[in-house]
Amino acid sequence: MELDSGLARYIIRRALQIPPLLFGITILAFLIFYLSPVNPVVAYLGMTTVQKMPAEDIAKVEEQLGLDKPAYERYLLWLEHIAQGDWGFSYILKRPVLDVILERFPATLLLTFTGYGLSMVLGVVMGLASAKREGSPLDRFLHHLNYILYSTPTFLAALLAMLVFAVWLGWLPSSRMISVNEPVTFWAYNLDRIRHIILPASVLAVSHLAVFYTYIRSSLLEAMREDYIVTARAKGLDERTILYRHALRNSLLPFVTQIGLAIPLLIGGSVIVESIFAWPGIGKLTYDAALRADYMLLMGMTLFTSLLVIIGNLMADVAYAILDPRVKYN
Amino acid sequence: MSVCARHKVSEAVLAGIRRGAPSWPVLIGLLLLAIFLILAIFAPLISPYDPWEPGKPFLPPSGTHPFGTNDIGQDIFSELVYGTRISLFVGFFAAFVSVAVGTLVGLFSGYLRGAADEVLMGATDIVLIIPALPLMIILAAHTSPSIWNIIIVIGALWWTSTARVVRSRVLQLREMPFVESARGLGAGDAYIVFRHILPNTLQVILAKFILAVAGAMLTEASLSFLGLGDPLQKSWGMMLNYAFSRGGFINGYWWWYLPPGICISLAVLSFVLIGFGLEEREQKAMMPSQL
Numbered sequence: 001m002e003l004d005s006g007l008a009r010y011i012i013r014r015a016l017q018i019p020p021l022l023f024g025i026t027i028l029a030f031l032i033f034y035l036s037p038v039n040p041v042v043a044y045l046g047m048t049t050v051q052k053m054p055a056e057d058i059a060k061v062e063e064q065l066g067l068d069k070p071a072y073e074r075y076l077l078w079l080e081h082i083a084q085g086d087w088g089f090s091y092i093l094k095r096p097v098l099d100v101i102l103e104r105f106p107a108t109l110l111l112t113f114t115g116y117g118l119s120m121v122l123g124v125v126m127g128l129a130s131a132k133r134e135g136s137p138l139d140r141f142l143h144h145l146n147y148i149l150y151s152t153p154t155f156l157a158a159l160l161a162m163l164v165f166a167v168w169l170g171w172l173p174s175s176r177m178i179s180v181n182e183p184v185t186f187w188a189y190n191l192d193r194i195r196h197i198i199l200p201a202s203v204l205a206v207s208h209l210a211v212f213y214t215y216i217r218s219s220l221l222e223a224m225r226e227d228y229i230v231t232a233r234a235k236g237l238d239e240r241t242i243l244y245r246h247a248l249r250n251s252l253l254p255f256v257t258q259i260g261l262a263i264p265l266l267i268g269g270s271v272i273v274e275s276i277f278a279w280p281g282i283g284k285l286t287y288d289a290a291l292r293a294d295y296m297l298l299m300g301m302t303l304f305t306s307l308l309v310i311i312g313n314l315m316a317d318v319a320y321a322i323l324d325p326r327v328k329y330n
Numbered sequence: 331m332s333v334c335a336r337h338k339v340s341e342a343v344l345a346g347i348r349r350g351a352p353s354w355p356v357l358i359g360l361l362l363l364a365i366f367l368i369l370a371i372f373a374p375l376i377s378p379y380d381p382w383e384p385g386k387p388f389l390p391p392s393g394t395h396p397f398g399t400n401d402i403g404q405d406i407f408s409e410l411v412y413g414t415r416i417s418l419f420v421g422f423f424a425a426f427v428s429v430a431v432g433t434l435v436g437l438f439s440g441y442l443r444g445a446a447d448e449v450l451m452g453a454t455d456i457v458l459i460i461p462a463l464p465l466m467i468i469l470a471a472h473t474s475p476s477i478w479n480i481i482i483v484i485g486a487l488w489w490t491s492t493a494r495v496v497r498s499r500v501l502q503l504r505e506m507p508f509v510e511s512a513r514g515l516g517a518g519d520a521y522i523v524f525r526h527i528l529p530n531t532l533q534v535i536l537a538k539f540i541l542a543v544a545g546a547m548l549t550e551a552s553l554s555f556l557g558l559g560d561p562l563q564k565s566w567g568m569m570l571n572y573a574f575s576r577g578g579f580i581n582g583y584w585w586w587y588l589p590p591g592i593c594i595s596l597a598v599l600s601f602v603l604i605g606f607g608l609e610e611r612e613q614k615a616m617m618p619s620q621l
Contacts, residue, residue, distance in 0.1 A: 024456040036472060147355065147606070151599035153548050155555045156570070156591045163579055268463030272552060286464045287556065290471040298468050302460060309459045 011318055018310055020217065026082075029302040030075050033295045041067070067185040082303070088296035097300035101282060105304075107177060108281030112270055114197055115204030116190045120259075121211025122205060124252075130213075131220035132243060142213070145147040150210035154269050165199060172199050175278035207269050208262065215258050219251040226250075227262045253324050260316025336485070359603030366597050370414040377408035381564055393583050398585040400569075401576045409564050410589050416565040417547050418596060420477055420484075424546035427485025429492050429539045433531070436496025441504055441523050454490050462487045466549065470558040477560045480553060484546045492538045499531045533608075540605035544598045551594050567588040 041061050042050050050058065062068055066077050081088070087097040091259075130139040166174035172195050173179065183189045223229065224247050232242045267283065274283035280299065289297040369376060378396075379385075385403030389395050397406040439450040459521060466483050473479040504527065512522050553559055554567025555574070573579060573587040 020452060021456060021459060024452065025460060028456065028460065032468060032472070138396070145357070147599060147602055148595070151544070151548075151595045151602050153551050153555075153594055153598075155552055156594065159574065159579065160591070161586070167580065167582075264459065264461040267461040271464055271467065272556070275556065283464075286468060290464075293471065293556070294570045301464065302468070305461045305464060306459050309461065313459075 006322060010321055014314055014317055018314070021103045021310060022053055022307075026079060026303065027075070029299045029306075030078060031300050032302065034071055034074070036295050038292070048064070078299075085307065087300045087303075090289070090297040090300075091296055092292050092294045099296050100285065101304050103283050104280060104282045107279060108270055108274070108283060109201055111197065111204065111274070111279055111281060112266055114201040114275075115269075116208070116259075116266060118201060118205035119208045119212055122209055123216050124248075126209075126213045127216030127220055127251075128243065128248065130217045131224065131247070134221055134224075143217075146210050146213050149206060152207075154203065154207040154272045155276060157206055158200075158273055161199055161203050162276065172196075174199070177280055192303075200273045200279055203277075204266075204269055204273050207273075208266065210284065211262060211265070212258075215255065216251060219254060220247050223247040223251050253320065256320045257316050260313040263312040264305075267305050267308070333359070335395070344366055346609055351506050352535050353607055355603040356607035359600045359607065362527060362596055362600035363604065366414050366600065369411050370418050373411045373415055377405070377411040377500050379405035379408040381405065381408040381412045388583060390583075397589050398583070400586055406569075406586060406589060409569055410566070410593055413566045413569060413590065413593070414597070416477065416563045417550065417567075417594070420481055420550040420565070421530075421543040421547040421597075421601075424481045424484035424488065424514065425539050425542035427481060428488035428542050428546070429535060431485065432489035432492025432538070433496050433528075433535055435489065435493040437528065437531075440497040440500025441519070441527065443501075447497075450493070454493050457487060458490045463549075463552070466553060467556065467558060470553050475558060475560050477550075477563050477565075480550055480558075480560065485551050488542055488545060488549075492535065492542070495534050495538060496531050500527055503527050503530055537605055537608040540601050540608065544601035546607060547594065547601070557591075566594045570594075571605075579592065 039050075045053075045061065055265045059068075066074050069077070076105065078088075081319045085098060087101070089095070090097050090100055110139060110245075114217075126142050133139060161175050165172045177196050178189075179192050179196075183192050199220055220243075229242055229246060232246050237246075270283035271279065271286055272283070273279065275287045278284065282304070286298070286301045286305075288294075290300065348394055381404055383404060385399055385405070386400050386401060387403045389399040389403070395405050395407065400406055400409070435450050435454065439447045439454075450534045466487060469483045469486075470480060471482070509522060511528055517526075532533045535539065550559070550565060551567035551570070554565050557567045557571055557575075559565060559571065561568070565592075569590040570587055573583070573590070578586040
């Protein structure tokens with residue numbers, strides 16, 4: 001009972017840190033829009049329409065869009081609209097921003113989870129292989145491979161994977177989430193989707209592998225030097241049990257927070273991977289919006305991805321606090 | 331080997347590393363970096379052609395064109411050599427900006443503590459939370475494409491980890507006896523921060539700087555590849571962008587896209603090897619005092 005109220009207080013205090021962060025982020029997102037060189041009226045109606053319009057009509061549109069008000073009023077107005085679920089209007093897609101984001105988000109979630117999951121599994125397997133014998137040829141090989149992975153730009157990995165597996169070998173499709181002619185039967189449909197996700201998810205996994213592997217390896221090695229491992233050895237447990245049952249369990253715990261911290265990087269990675277593989281998620285949406293200066297959409301995207309990161313971090317911290325009884329809630 | 335003996339051996343290996351002999355990865359990194367620096371500095375002497383001079387397109391590698399030519403017949407080897415300049419330039423300058431910002435934020439936040447610390451670390455958290463790459467794409471698309479803008483964009487968003495590391499180091503340092511005694515002798519805050527604390531953080535900052543160069547080069551390449559680079563500067567990312575958008579990949583002109591890709595990876599690798607080597611040494615140097 002004592003512990004539970006402590007945890008509740010911890011969650012509440014952690015949640016209280018969110019509003020100031022959100023405040024800062026909304027200000028930044030608004031500044032991007034406010035300082036942008038593009039005239040919102042032109043953006044809204046198109047250059048040709050604006051050129052034909054009389055000056056008083058333009059003034060009327062400006063008034064409608066709230067452009068005649070001072071910056072802080074426009075900011076507050078924007079916040080008010082956001083709170084009401086009106087995230088603005090994307091003028092390249094001619095649709096409400098929030099609708100577009102929510103429509104595209106599941107595709108990104110699917111790709112990210114697949115890629116991330118793959119990356120974590122590979123990272124743990126490689127980390128275990130390394131930590132089993134520190135300094136062994138396998139450990140050194142993995143350690144060096146890790147440097148190479150770290151140094152390879154994601155877009156390069158994506159291009160090479162596409163080149164080898166889609167263009168040369170022709171094993172896998174090179175773009176989109178599903179074939180142009182969607183297969184009709186259930187099995188063929190799902191097989192088609194799996195074939196489409198393999199390349200982008202693998203590239204995402206490889207691009208993040210270095211971070212996970214390094215983290216797992218060093219935390220395993222650190223754990224292997226702890227007192228409880230010495231105790232386990234003294235009890236006569238074999239190394240395998242010690243590594244898997246004792247060291248790994250304790251190393252995976254702080255890994256939870258690591259996952260939360262990696263979300264911004266992963267979103268960055270998904271922008272590149274989605275753009276190259278034409279994956280219809282929010283990463284590609286951000287890229288298209290930036291190239292075509294769709295500021296309403298960009299503001300919405302900045303806010304949305306930041307929210308994701310905040311929620312992700314909060315969940316990771318809370319999960320960590322629940323999983324590790326040693327955490328003191330202060 | 332018994333469990334105990336194995337434990338002893340690993341202890342001995344650790345002690346060997348702690349002594350800080352230059353490891354192989356660091357040496358390889360330095361060698362690679364030296365090669366790229368020579369290419370960058372002596373680019374006009376090394377490259378056989380003007381990288382902008384058009385000629386016969388799509389020539390495969392040969393004696394006259396070691397890496398062949400691109401779609402408008404520019405010599406790819408010469409483009410690569412000149413590209414080294416751009417990539418290193420952006421890498422160094424962006425890393426400099428980001429590390430300078432991060433160091434200042436870390437110094438003030440760690441030394442002043444209190445409200446200033448809260449505000450600065452709050453700002454750091456915000457920059458950490460907003461996914462950097464999309465924001466960089468937005469900013470790069472906003473501003474006119476030039477390498478200076480890319481440098482500023484990367485620098486403006488890459489400083490957070492330096493700020494955190496410097497801050498935690500400063501928090502340790504400010505309680506140390508030599509700082510106390512300097513304060514006792516009547517030294518002002520600015521004097522203490524810049525003459526006593528800053529020099530003691532340089533080793534941490536150096537490791538961060540080198541890793542920031544690697545990060546900046548990767549980011550520049552990514553932005554250029556996405557078409558947000560400076561069209562007047564031939565960086566490696568730009569070369570890849572052209573190779574991709576003008577059919578080099580689809581048509582299998584491997585000499586067009588493989589060399590810049592390999593160069594980016596090797597150049598980043600050189601900084602990664604040196605940077606992680608330094609960081610590992612730093613951590614190991616700090617370990618005995620923590621145990």
